[in-house]
Amino acid sequence: MSSSTALPFEFSDAVQAHQRIQELERELQAAKEAARTMENRLGHLINYVQEGVLLTDTDGRISLVNERFCQLWDMPQPAAYWVGRSWQEMAAVMIPLVADGPAFEQRIHALRAGGQPVFNERVDLSDGRILERDFIPVQQVDTLSARSMIRLRDATEYHRAAEQLRAVASIPGQxxxxxxxxxxxxxxxxxxxxxxxxxxxxxxxxxxxxxxxxxxxxxxxxxxxxxxxxxxxxxxxxxxxxxxxxxxxxxxxxxxxxITKRMLVEQELNHAKDEAEAAVRARENFLANMSHEIRTPMNGVLGMATQLSKTRLDARQQDFLRIIRTSGQHLLSIINDVLDMAKITSGKLEFEQTAFNLCDSMAEALQPLVHQAIEKGISVAGTPLKTSCSLPWVIGDPYRLNQVLINLMANAIKFTEAGGHITVIGRQLAATADTLTVEFLVTDTGIGIPAEQLERIFEGFTQAYADTTRRFGGTGLGLSISRAIIEQLGGTLTVHSKVGKGSTFRFQLTLPRTTAQAATATASAFDTGVLRGRRVLLVEDNEINRDVARMLLEEWGVEVHEAEDGQRGVEQYQRQSYDAILMDIQMPGMSGLEATALIRQLPDATKANVPILALTANAFRADYVKYLAAGMTDCLTKPFEELELYQALEKLMPPAGPKSSYDLTKLRTLAHGREAFVLKIIRSFLLNMPESLVQLETAAATGNWQQVAALVHHIKPGIESLGIQDVAGALQQLEQQAAGPGAEQSLAHAAVARIVAQVKRALHELPRELPAEA
Known part of the structure; x- marks a missing residue:
């Protein structure tokens, strides 16, 4: 009975257990639903973060991964593909992508086995990118079964910037x-x-x-x-x-x-530069002295020969005199050749820039040589340039071009025997509105030149044959000078020759063209009377040269007073007035330049502006510019012909009334008949120039020669347009070079004084050109 009474209780317990099981199943299902919801929400959430996130469970399977994680690893599969798969499977895809695969794999196992968190660990990829990862072991969270979490981010730019910063930071130290x-x-x-x-x-x-x-x-x-x-x-x-x-x-x-090495090199280059400049100065001084020492007595020789030719001489004496003059001229040509070579080697060969008729100029230069060839028994023929060029007016240096043609013609005459033939041809090769290209050829039937000597003949002091100087004379400089002249003018000089057949020298040039110029007045004949009664002061230390100049001047009716050096010349001029001064340059004590500077600074404007003609034995154009800048009116190189001296004095002492301080010819030409334009320029000059003169004098007084040059450059166009007289040399001196110590600085001061005096005189005289005010 006892067992039957227990059944209801056991059944009841079973029912309750079943109910409990059902409740637990419902709770479990709810928990699973909640977990799935949480996983879905978490998965949805982490897909929006910038970092890559990966969760693995206790079995080593991937429980959660976002799309960013897959993108950072450059995986072709989406995130959903990897959920539920083992981490080893994903690692197998990662390993080939990193720079050091085996080390990466070992590090993954070590992290998972160690169970310790690691942050900001660097992962280098084979494509150059750099990732940073955090490895975080975690416990089970609610219903999520997770053992570890990996966070991943792209740190490429960060690391590169950090490396650059480290590199920059290390620069000063390195x-x-x-x-x-x-x-x-x-x-x-x-x-x-x-x-x-x-x-x-x-x-x-x-x-x-x-x-x-x-x-x-x-x-x-x-x-x-x-x-x-x-x-x-x-x-x-x-x-x-x-x-x-x-x-x-x-x-x-x-x-x-x-910069120690650089400074030492610069210092050496400067000790070297100074030595080179000193050598150049020494050479120039030597050449100037040589020119002076030879030309000064040569002036006496040729001058006295001229005076002797005016006396009664028999035929034999006339022949002796002719030999003296010819020998003197030959010696002078040799001196000129040597000086030209010195100028060429120092880069100071000077060239004029003047308008001239190329055809007429060269024909006149060749005429005496043609007569010389005929006297030797050589026939001469040719084609003048005018047959192919109707407008041969160009801008250049007629003296230098004639020098080339004369050298070539003289050589042809020298090396061609009697009965031979010389041909001279000039022809136009091309012409434009602005340029004229011409060619000249000199062909002879002389001894010819061996092929191996064709280039050597253009070297200085070189001739084709060892006995050329003994047989034919000359220095061997003519062809070298000629080629240098042509090349500096941008042309070419070549030769073609055969031994025993003769030679052909040919040069080509392109020159700027210009319009035909009006014919200049012919030089006046001797003793026209314009010099009679004029008073001239001759300042010259060489007694023979004083005798030569005095004889010439007295023949023309000039009253001559003499001074033996610059100091006596200045003192003599202060006591008496003269129409002109003939001033030697190199004199003992006070030089001609220093004497001129003192004269130009005299308080009496009339005496300060006396014409001064430099008589110099120096033949460098730089010297000529320096003389003009020092205040000299003109320059005549010794030895000079009496016609040259007469023309120079006639130019300095014209028979008309007092010389105007300005010449408006150029300005009126520019105005093309517009008188209002001329008056406007004059008024502007009168208004602005006084202030400029004050600034010029102030800059010179303070030794600011750069400012002087700038002011001269500023006022020069106005001075030139109004034709202010006797200041061209002073303007050029001050504009192109700063004054140096000693005599050079005194010359610069003299040039400033010259400009100021002449411009002030013009400022006083110019108002007469303006119409009277109503």
Missing amino acids: NPNPIFRIDGEGQVLYNNPSASALHASLNDADQNRLLAKIQRLASAALTQNAPWQVDIPVGNSFYAVFVVPFPEEGYANLYLVN
Whole structure:
């Protein structure tokens, strides 16, 4: 009975157990639903974060992964593909993508076995990207069964930026040049190892000097808020210091570069430059002295020969006189050749720029040589340039071009025997509106030149045959000078020759064209009477040259007074007035330049502006410019012909009334008949020029020759347009070169005084050109 009474209780327990089981199943199902909901929500949430996230469960399977994680690993499969798969399967895809696969695999096992969190661990990929990962062991969270979580992010740009910052930060330390950072108070905030080494290498005194210098430089840069550079000595070395201010930060960086080697090289180049310049000056002085010492007595020889020719001579005496004059002229031509070679080697061969008829000029130059060839028994033929060129007017140097043609013609005559033939041809090759290209050929039937000597004949002091000088004379300079002239004019000079057959010299040139110029007045004949009664002061230390000049001047009715040197000349001129002064240049004591400077500074404007003709034995154009800049009116080179002296004096002392200080011919030509334009220019000159003269005198008085040159450059167009007289040389001297010490500076002051005096005279006279005010 007892068992039957227990059944209801057991059944009841079974029912309750069943009900409990059902409740637990419902709770379990709810928990699963909640877990799934949480997983879905978590999965949905982590897909929006920027990091990659991966969760693995206790069995090592992937329970959660977001799309970002797969993207960072560049996996082709989506995140859903990996859920439920083992982490080893995913690792197999990752390993080929990293830079060091085996090390990566070992590191994964180590992390999972260690169970310790790791943050910001770097993973380098083979494509150059850099990832950072966090490995975090976790406990089961609610219903989520998770053993570990991995967070992943792309740190490529971060690491690259960090590496760049590290590299930049290491630059000062790695820089082999010293670097200092100094604040406004002079405190050294930073110095790199090179700066420390430099400081340590100096003694105490040099250390203090260096610190004081860089403190001053930093302070100045911060004050001016501008970077700058300066070279400073440091101990036994030299450094270029680049100062860069950072005013907002309150400090300046100073970067030092060792320039000791450069400074030493520059110093050597300067000890070398000075020596070279000294050698050039010595050579020029030697040539000037040689020119003076030879030309001065040559002037006496030829001058006295001229005077002798005016006396009664028999035929034999006339023949002796002809030999004297011919020999003197030959010696003078040799001197000129030597001087020309010196000018060529120093790059100072001078060229005129004047308008001339190329055909007429060269024909006139050749005429005496044609007669010389005929006298030797050589026939001469040719084709003048005018047969192919109707407008042969060009701009250039007729003397230099004639010199070339004369050299070639003289050589042809020299090396061609009697019965031979010379042909001279000039022809136009091309012409444009602006240029004319011509060719000249000189062909002879002379001895010819061996092929191996064709180029050597153009070398200085070289002739084709060893006995040429003994047989034919000459220095061997003519062809070298000729080629240098043609090449400096942009042309070519060539030769074609056969031994025993003769030679052909040919040169081609392209010259600027110009319109035909009006014919100049022919030179007046001797003793036209315009010089009679004029008073001239002759300042010359050479007694023979004084005799020559006095004889010529007295023949023309000139009253001549003499002075033996510059000092006596100035004193004589202060006591008496003269119509002109003939001034030698090189004299003992006071030179002609110094005497001229004193005369130009006389307070009496009339006496200060007396015409002064330089008589010089120097033949360099640079000397000619210097003489004009010193205040000389014109220049005549010794030895001179009596016609040249007469024409120079006739030009200096015209028979008309007092010479005007200006000439409006050029201005009126530019105006094309517009008188209003002429008056406007004159009024502007009268208004503005006085202030410019004050500035010019002030700059000269303070020795600011750069400012003088700038002012001269500014006023020169106005002076030239109004034709202010006798200032061209002074303008050129001051505009093109600064004054140096000693005599050169006195010349510059004289040039300024010359310009000021002439312009002031023009300012006084120009108002007469303006119409009277109503």
